[in-house]
Amino acid sequence: MTALLTIIIVLFIAVAIWQMVKIFDLAEARLDNNQVANDKDNRINGYLMIWFLVFIYVITIVSFWKWGDLPLVSNSASEHGPQLDNLMIISMIIIFFVQTVTQFLLHWFAYKYKGEKGRKALFYADNDKLEFIWTIIPVVVLAGLIIYGLFTWTNIMNLDAEDDPLVVELYAQQFNWKARYGGDDNVLGKANVRLIDIDRANILGVDESDPNAEDDVITTELHLPVGRQVLFKMRSQDVLHSAYMPHFRAQMNCVPGMITQFAFTPTVTTEEMRANPDIIDKVANINRIRVEKSEKLVAKGEEALDRYEFDYLLLCNKICGKSHYNMQMKIIVETQEEYDAWMSEQKKFKESLVQ
């Protein structure tokens, strides 16, 4: 049925185009050199330029109104997050200002100076002063942005050895994540994919002969204590992956054959974030969408969707194969006590091995 409808629609469109061309041909049969714009074309398209300008502004406003709450520019959950968000907002304001002004000038001129027979354009080829001005303005603005950006970047990427961060290994494989904690000594045991021994459940290739490895803890959920800096050491066993933690404004690729790293300090626990009014709104909205979708699914005889509850997520953000779209791990930020309690329940690496 849908196929038939699609074919009919396509046919109608084809016929419509064909008819339109016929009409144009008939209408223009009497004119010479009629495929070059004449005054009427200039007038119509000049007005359309103004309408197009309006369209650009309208789609901007509509997008903000409909999807303006989507961008992650507030409610970050890491220490460096607000600084990054701030830079984002400043850049956005500059961009929107320039966008609004230049699009106006472009389309306004296109309308205002639409061609008329007999009018002569101004012969105006150069103005060094003008060009100097609009070279120097971007230079100044960009210099500001570059300096601010570089400070932020250095601040995020530079590790302070004195901070004594919690060391966590993020281990990527097609298509899931593992986390490995250093255990009581907070030192990760050495590891290499060549040491992987599936039969003994040494899935991360941790070096059994390394004393530091004995108390390592391997988990499928990432738990982080709030307020303590976490230093992630990333590994991948097969292809490139990218550890993307959008709520923490954090991302780093996982590269086979090397260890990459990224550090941040989580500042908001999962519970606190769930109680944030913005997040409550967002979750309510998502659940409304899910209920609507569920109704349709149930009508088709399928299962309804689960209710959504907010959780921090680690996503894979580098194309890694078939199930790239479903490579995720839950992140739970909690108080130090909750974290300690959870950690004490976990099996140590040495105990987890099949003897």
Place this chain on the structure above:
Amino acid sequence: MSAHVDTHDHDDDHGHHHKETFVTKYIFSQDHKMIAKQYLITGVIIMGIIGILMSLLIRMQIAWPEEPNVVFEALLGKWAPDGVMDADIYLALVTIHGTLMVFFVLTAGLSGTFSNLLIPLQIGARDMASGFLNMISYWLFFVSCVIMISSFFVEFGPAAAGWTIYPPLSALPMSQPGSGMGMTLWLVSMAIFIASSLLGSLNYIVTVINLRTKGMSMTRLPLTIWAFFITAVIGVISFPVLLSAALMLIMDRSFGTSFFLSDIFIQGEVLHYQGGSPVLFEHLFWFLGHPEVYIVLLPALGITSEIISTNSRKPIFGYRAMVASILAIAFLSTIVWGHHMFISGMNPFLGSVFTFTTLLIAIPSAVKAFNYITTLWKGNLQLNPAMLFSIGLVSTFITGGLTGIILGDSALDINVHDTYFVVAHFHLVMGISALYGVFAGIYHWFPKMYGRMMNKNLGYIHFWVTAICAYGVFFPMHFIGMAGLPRRYYTNSNFPLFDDTADANVVITIFALIGGLVQLVFLYNFIRSIFYGQKTVQNPWRSNTLEWTAPVEHFHGNWHGEIPHVYRWAYDYSKPGHDEDFVPQNVPLKEGEEELQH
């Protein structure tokens, strides 16, 4: 210079007596105009249709992921059992769409068509420096097209590792089905493509340097030629690096080397690779990959400069600044590649350096945008379809370029890297802008290529619907990108977090479908006009450049008799002291008339 002119007059006589058969005229032609048309049909039209069709399939999958779709069933066959697209083929579509659009349509299609057509005609040459190499270049391109498309017909489908083909995903057949035969074909196709591109570029460079007619100094060159020339230079500098990367990848895949691979455990076994680095591949890839953006964009900007000036009936504003900004962009484009790799694991200090160089590119880009706008000011704008597409290009170039300020900033890139924000950014600034350049060029030079005019009203419909759809597609996309939605996800339904982006995705897809469908209007107009379009006069747009001094009918050698000499720059529009509002380049200066010095 005069020596060249003499030899060419001689060539001309030779050319006239030369008997051409069907094969030498239409198939293995060495005439730059015929080669341009071959590139147009193969590169832009055929590869463009395939590339756009793929993008529509991708969009439909994103908007309605769970629902069976008859279109999928009809077009994808075994890869869409019961009309549900397979996840592997989704990635393959994404990969081949990117490859076709970036390389085949917007590099070979765009440069191949317009550099070939315009370089000899606008500098006053009988043909390219080497017609034979030019022919070889096209046929290598043709072969690479055939190989690339043929990868859809091998058992496990085409390459699916993204157009950037990062190893190890692209190197290991066990990591995904597309990395088997499909990836081999991709690499072979691209190696041939690069050979074709290099032959073309060398030809353009040599032709521009050596075969300019008398009086055509570099400072009198039309901006189109400047853009094509510099584009060719960037291509010659950067494409060989990709070729070497492709060859090393082939070695890793088939001959056991470890350039890009190390410490890999996949499907239950440890591979022998040791000591290589995928990051090295990223460096090599983006050393081409970023200049590639400008290989795509600069010719479009060159075409726009020419069309905006002609149709504004005004000189292009700030010719020197325009040339300088092309040179600046070309130079900077080779030292910014690291901005694709801020979070690749390379040293963060490099991130700082690349942020600095990247944001510098905004300066020449801003100069270009302002100069275009000033060219419109107090003009007498002839709003032909080509002019509309050129104005549209400036608009999308600004919108797309501005978000580059965010992506080029390493700190901000952390959170929008590889999200739909990036997709929106580069589609506007290089995809749509360069496509507008192609369309503008086709509408403007169609009379030169086919001796007939395209229907302007269909052109208007084509432009306005396309322009609205382009913004309709890519403007909302920024928002879902900033929400953190990663690109290249087969479906987002495993992330309830992103459920609130679903309606935006449906809106985007509807705009994309309308925008895709309206290209049929263009296609219809294009094909119909080749055969039934109105016959053109010699200089329909009343333009100054030399191609319009050549007769409408095509023959090898371009001009009967002597080739025109040049006495002025290409932009004497509405010059005071002249009756007409244009003064072609081959018109000598009047007594007492001053030439603008550049």
